[in-house]
Amino acid sequence: MARYVCQSCVVFLLAACFTTAAAREGDPAVRPLARTATWWLTRVQQINREVRNRQPELVLLGDSIIYGWKFAGRSVWRRHFGAVNTLNLGVDRDEIGHVLWRIQHGNLDGLKPRVVVLLVGTNNVGRRDHSAAQVAGGIEVVVGELRRRLPGSRVLLMGILPSRRRLGPRRAKIRRINQLLAHLADGKSVWFLDLSPRLLTPRRELERRVSHDGLHLTSAGYAAWAEAMASSLDRLLRR
Secondary structure (H helix, E strand, O other), X not given: OHHHHHHXXXXXXXXXXXXXXXXXXXXXXXXXXXXXXXXHHHHHHHHHHHHHHOOXXXXXXXXXXXXXXXXXXXXXXXXXXXXXOEEEEEOOOOOHHHHHHHHHOOOXXXXXXXXXXXXXXXXXXXXXXXXXXHHHHHXXXXXXXXXXXXXXXXXXXXXXXXXXXXXXXXXXXXXXXXXXXXXXXXXXXXXXXXXXXXXXXXXXXXOOOOOOOOOOOOHHHHHHHHHHHHHHHHHHHHO
């Protein structure tokens, strides 16, 4: 009986913290946002052109850490996934709202990938007006958009990567977000992968070997990501 009550409490607390999009329309992390910077608009237009001319098996969607696969992670990607027809839809400094806006304005139009790898939310973590539950809820909305627009695709949802060298409030917030995100995985259309065990030392430190600035990944960091993702990605692409 006590065990049943305890489990019920956990479910109730998760429901209270991690509400649906319909109940969170006013939350800042859920609001689609466009940016006025010329470089950003140019990148969005470039993506829309690529989308019209490509039919990739795999789509990478998110912020600068996703985009970094084209730079610091370039050789790693070629070595591990070079045979996979891939389209990178990462954009520097994007928050959840920016990714939502891009999805709603052409960045996925006409695509039918087997898999979408999603990593977003890093740039929301540092905002005081975005709580852990709000950030997780915003990512839930992005996943929902992907499921609605790409019903035949599988989503590999990445947990927000650890940042800062040592434990602190930011890391604690990321850990709370990832705990909530893990519950989105259903093993049918959405899978979840947290890279923290691969990127942190036993003392929970983020080494310069994997992240030169405590946020973005080095080639070694991308190699750790590739190794952690390889089996899941291979399985999802072959389903």
